Amino acid sequence: MLKFLSILLAALIGGGIFAVGRWYVYAEYSATPYDEVGIALNGTMPAPLNAWACARLHARFPGALPPLGCAAEGGGWR
Known part of the structure; x- marks a missing residue:
């Protein structure tokens, strides 16, 4: 039973590292x-990390409409 729990814990930690890495790649390097995956991951991040990613995306794509989760109430970037 202990081996199963350690394998499960390792899988959860690995999945978390993968998800955070994928989110970072979305914020810094996406084309x-x-x-869709980046938007979904950004939506699950805590508010300070979400705001950071939105600011990075806005800096990288200044003429684009904001993706879901980065739009202000008036329609522009927040």
Whole structure:
């Protein structure tokens, strides 16, 4: 039973590292701000990390419409 729990814990930690890494790649290196997986991951991040990613995307794509989760109430970037 202990071996199963350690394997499960390792899988959860590995999955978390993968998800955070994928989110970081979306914020820093994606070719488009409209990547569906990146948008979903950014939506699950805490508010300071979400705001950081939105600021990075806005700096990288200043003429684009904001993706879901990065739009202000008035329609522009927040």
